[in-house]
Amino acid sequence: MLKVQRGFQRYLGRFLSSSNSNMSVDYSVQGSVAVLEVNNPPVNALSHGVRLGLKTGVEQASRDRNVRSVVIIGKGQTFPAGADIREFGKPSKEPWLTEVGMAIEASPKPVVAAIHGTCLGGGLEIALFSHYRIAVPSARVGFPEVALGLLPGAGGTQRLSRLTGLPVAMDMISSGRHVPIKKAKEYGIIDEIVTGDLMKAALKFAQSIQGRPLKDRCLMFKVVPNADKLEEFTSAAMAQVKKKYKGYEAPVVCIQTVRASAELPYEEGMKLERDLFLQLQGSGQARAQQYAFFAERAVSRWVMPGGSYKTAKPLPVRSTAVIGAGTMGSGIAVCLLSAGLPVYLLEQNEKVCMILNFKPTLNYSDLKDVDLVIEAVFENLDLKRDVFSKLDKICKPSAILCTNTSTIDINRISTATSRPDKVVGTHFFAPAYHMRLLENIYGTQTSPDTVATVMKLGKTINKVPVLVKSCHGFLANRMNGPFNTESLFLVEEGASPQEIDQVNEDFGMPMGPFKVRDLSGIDISWRINREVAKALGTTITKETKFLGGNRYCGLNDDFFEKGRYGRKTGKGWYLYEKVGGKIPTVDSETEEIINSYRQRRGIIKRKITPQEIFERQFYSCINEGFRILEEGICNTPEEIDISWIYGFSYPKFRGGPMFYASQIGLKRVYDRICHYHETCPYSIHWVPSRLLKKLAENDVPFSQWANHISKSRM
Known part of the structure; x- marks a missing residue:
């Protein structure tokens, strides 16, 4: 375990630079108000220098007889927005954030947190240690630590509930959601929303509360409201997180820790919070979630032959078009529209086109001035090449031509055009408006500027773009191939679809592979198999056991022949209560189809363990x-x-x-x-x-x- 921890720390070191240990808080006195202005761009993260500056600043203000109140404010675009990620994986230096907070709360002069931008994590904890909190209307607050497999470790779990009550505190901390400032005021987190110049408003507010008693403003002395309903609130919150965040440890521990704020004295609750924080910090889940956090940022630093994110320049995308108004095409169009981009939606079927709220068109000529087109027709090479040939003749020379293909080599599509440098894959995942991955694929002649354009587009439409080189299946589906193929082989040999789905779901996948097949449509995979066979110059029959020299399972074909396409027909690998239904139930006909298939192939059923399935x-x-x-x-x-x-x-x-x-x-x-x-x-x-x-x-x-x-x- 120690070896793994050290390895993770070394891994973080690939992304993090050394932290500035100098004080990063500007101290000044304006009239009778001391101003502590956090100056640690870009997000005023709570580095060692910021923590030290806040503590020494509060102590200095306490000693100054001319100072009667204190303002903590962020310089630049935000109030402190959480921990300094440059310090992740490194030994922490005193003063700890809790120590800083205790100094703030112990100040004999009222401390006002003046909030703009995002006040998150440790930043919100600093605000909760302050005696008063004011904010501009555009600000947001929250505790996002749960996304890193952690909980707020400087009093957040013990202090927030004393303002908001248990249900709100449990929800905010276990979900990590950002709360708009108007809602934060309703919750009791914010005392006053101010407009105009925040510094001026903060100075005026700080002067207005000078001389007021402070004990009733110190959260450590407050009692959690409605603590008599502790069991009711805890049970409801726990049921919610176990359903919504199945398999995750941190949300459950967050609920347990907030609960302690209502049933333990403040100091004991703080100790429990620290103990549970350290427990989560050392867990495998926290390491994995923190790795994922940094990995998501790392994939934006793409490199390809001839260029990279540093050198390539994205072309402007002011107007777009989508070819095909099916499930994928309309979903892609929704993504573009949601980002404020005008979208032409070209469809051959006039009835389909007219019911959608886009710029419907039946004519390619309407696309002559768009900056970027995404083709989303059936996964058929000849059809796609025909579409790209038409687009090449009609679209302006600078237009980028994208394909939503999930498997076909981009080079085979780009040769249908005179601009292979402008052809690129933009593979969305179903449902396109929900799934966040955008797999961008470059061919041998795709230019770095074209890649830079679609990578930027991905960010614009709130996707996580990943760049890969073209090959059959690319990255995601190429890896998903053996994953799904083995699930079919396992059924061939003796496992049931529900056993396989259960192993996957126990591991943490939201749905097992057979429920996914029913959701996406068995007819879709049937068509893809035929395209693969066509590309290999062969056909698939009931006797087919090998395809391209590789083992082939025809079970999916048997379900297709029975008209069992999945949810869309009310039956697939599972039975559904109605066509389009979502609740799967075990169906006796499924077992009959599988047994018949095994008999035809001469396969003797055997017991397969969950470990082998996994x-x-x-x-x-x-x-x-x-x-x-x-x-x-x-x-x-x-x-x-x-x-x-x-x-x-x-x-x-x-x-x-x-x-x-x-x-x-x-x-x-x-x-x-x-x-x-x-x-x-x-x-x-x-x-x-x-x-x-x-x-x-x-x-x-x-x-x-x-x-x-x-x-x-x-």
């Missing part, structure tokens, strides 16, 4: 992930992990498949892959990755993978 699905996709790194389809394990977190809802508390592999131990993962390579013949995805073999044999820590990945491509 390993065959997750280890096969991990092996493919190492192959992707070997081939340079992406550059870092972070790009893989973020793709799975935001594309397939992989549990963030696991960190992503590659990070999770590092936590299990690469030698164990490699050994099991070798085992399945021997016991599962004709499955190419079990051929062990050379990169994985090298990393496992040399026991390379996660923080040093990058060097070995680069060398593996030389």
